[in-house]
Amino acid sequence: MSRANVQLDAQGNLKHFLTIDGLSRELLTEILDQTEGFLGVAEQAVKKVPLCRGKIVANLFFETSTRTRTTFELAAKRLSADVLNLNIDTSATAKGETLLDTLRNLEAMHVDMFVVRHAASGAAHFIAEHANPHVSLINAGDGRHSHPTQGMLDMFTIRQHKGNFADLCVAVVGDILHSRVARSQLLALKTLGTGEIRIIAPRTLIPAQAQALGARVFYDLREGVRDADVIIMLRLQRERMQGGMLPSEHEYFQLFGLTEDRLSTAKPNAIVMHPGPINRGVEMDSQVADGPRSVILEQVSNGIAVRMAVMSMCIGTQNLQGQGETGV
Amino acid sequence: MSRANVQLDAQGNLKHFLTIDGLSRELLTEILDQTEGFLGVAEQAVKKVPLCRGKIVANLFFETSTRTRTTFELAAKRLSADVLNLNIDTSATAKGETLLDTLRNLEAMHVDMFVVRHAASGAAHFIAEHANPHVSLINAGDGRHSHPTQGMLDMFTIRQHKGNFADLCVAVVGDILHSRVARSQLLALKTLGTGEIRIIAPRTLIPAQAQALGARVFYDLREGVRDADVIIMLRLQRERMQGGMLPSEHEYFQLFGLTEDRLSTAKPNAIVMHPGPINRGVEMDSQVADGPRSVILEQVSNGIAVRMAVMSMCIGTQNLQGQGETGV
């Protein structure tokens, strides 16, 4: 069974959200369309919709991330679900068998959805393949592999500002090689038919499959952002530098840090994105981060709405339309 | 005042649930009957009933146990209660006086129920004896003494599969001496009039009062499970082995580990139980744990329903019948 199939039920509806890989443009577009509907919930006096009332969402975080966990917790609560936060000590689940026993136990408690964060690539797929049919899974980041809700919130932010992907030039800047965020972004950009996709990175950090992803590769930031509509900066994983694959933070900023000056070759109305949290003075300076082209905080807001959309597509009892309580 | 009386109010209704000791067969049967009604809640589209809406349940865990805490949190949320999770550093409450001050503070905040886990036997009783009349207590495990909701979920699982206790032969296998789970199971089995109760354990792990509990003692697993209807495996507390009371894990499995072969002397439709989490290859092998006689995951599901039953009997505003929202 292909990975795409694992994510869909017999009717082709979203059951798990593990990776962008293998999902159709139609499905990605449906996620974006649903997200549109959920944006308004945050503007209501009562910021809740009852789409997942009585459902249990368990945040299974094998890797601590308060920030990511909070976005899923908020999305679940806005959908009126109950949330269990379980920080699982990886040492206690070193054996795959024990991980399955943990899973079976939570299934037996009639948990409806697992939001899984794990340091190992493929962990979310492993769980999804072994999960009971009544359970849904969202991958909240697995190793270097995938972080699909981050990818989709970026796509939503781009569509919000720029409309049609076919007309756009989008540049992704940074440590492409190790980034699950970049992988999800590039797959989504390709699936949505983005006109031109660029990768800008040091030679050591370009993945072998860059061309397979249909991306043009640049080693120079100023060249790479020329005439771009969208510039996505990746977060620098500082621990990578110890491996010698990256120069010092200072040197990195000299070569790949975004400044107003370097942005000057991009389209005048280009937007700048970053998944956060920003290392100011490393990936970009504060003038850019807080400047008029930055949509970084909109990405955060959109992140809640995208997660609500995906959660409700997987386990919602009905769709947003026709919910008296929502007021939409 | 006897311990049984502490648990009941003036009308004989359940006020605290601290131990099986001293509770009548009628009351245990009422808990099992109430549990039956709550099983269906997990099957509803909206898995909630409003029996404890507006009530505050505080999980007072002086001993960390994510697994047990989660079952009580889920049960409380399905009853629409609000939950406070308080992991209390035992060192900060070394003096009994300070524990009482903690208790008095939470009472003053109008908490309705405390779910207490503590390493000291008798801790839950101590708190119940000093608690204000408007507060209810559930013992979620105190030292070697008692774990009554575990005992009752086991009874419920047995009744579900086997019906009348009078006709049954039930064998409990493992470290009876140190197990609060075993103590609760044996008391409940006796109170419910179980036909034959057996204990199977190494000689060093048989408690002095085994015969007072009305149990037949076996030192050989194959002999002990012969013609049994129900086989309850206890979890091996690995830390006990350091005291020299237990052989190595490998030797333990050789003598008391359950295998399909050893199960062959039991009744053909015998069920196998375990409170979890299983040490696979120690208490039983995976063939048994995942085999057709294992009801281990049903125990987990039943555990939520039993805890809902006990919580609502103690602090519910009305009973399950007549709740429009439940659909039962």
Place this chain on the structure above:
Amino acid sequence: MSRANVQLDAQGNLKHFLTIDGLSRELLTEILDQTEGFLGVAEQAVKKVPLCRGKIVANLFFETSTRTRTTFELAAKRLSADVLNLNIDTSATAKGETLLDTLRNLEAMHVDMFVVRHAASGAAHFIAEHANPHVSLINAGDGRHSHPTQGMLDMFTIRQHKGNFADLCVAVVGDILHSRVARSQLLALKTLGTGEIRIIAPRTLIPAQAQALGARVFYDLREGVRDADVIIMLRLQRERMQGGMLPSEHEYFQLFGLTEDRLSTAKPNAIVMHPGPINRGVEMDSQVADGPRSVILEQVSNGIAVRMAVMSMCIGTQNLQGQGETGV
């Protein structure tokens, strides 16, 4: 802009609650009046009012305090808000810039209120000054500076027992110099027009501005409590003793510990208060703490109601009157 103004919106309504400093007697009285209305909620069968339904309250605790966090969590849940508990590692936010990025992120997630606890004096003001207009802030204790909800729950408890502040003599006993609680109490007592305010402390622990606060200073406990209506004991911060500013605990109790004997010079119906948790045998003995004049546990109950009042004044969608669900 003065600090008082930061706390009020253009219509003079409470927007943030950071300090008593600069708030009018009218506003403090309104908080006390609102609190009166919320006291009854804890007596209802369903202890909830829907004033903050759909609102998100984030507990931003840069300094761990399970006790204080619990009171705000309970208050928010009784108002039907959703609560996020975020324990923020101070080391991760050593730079003010990063603290602002954390803030901006939570704002972008449409969090409605931050309850902030921080070891640095002024932290809550710093955040309030940089927060977006749609966000409200409550100071849950910042360094030595302020703990305004504690101050107001003390005022409420005094008014409940004694009525008019103008007729009262109130003595505050202990480490005034380092106490944010004392600072908030003294400002509130003065603003509410308390007849006579006294400070009783060792010479080393009297702040320079004692007279500016309008307080009479005493170095002898028995003298200081003579004819007092209200005696507020401060909690002894044990870590202060290492700096040599305080004698040993034993010596402190000999000089400033409250006993029934020392209380004999106070008014016969005087009340004794303490913010908790009590160091029994240090600030007072158990006879006083548990005696008929102690209102310490009432302070705890009132604390929930005061926090509900302040939260709903800042972010409630309507006021308590006219809420069908409340039954008031």
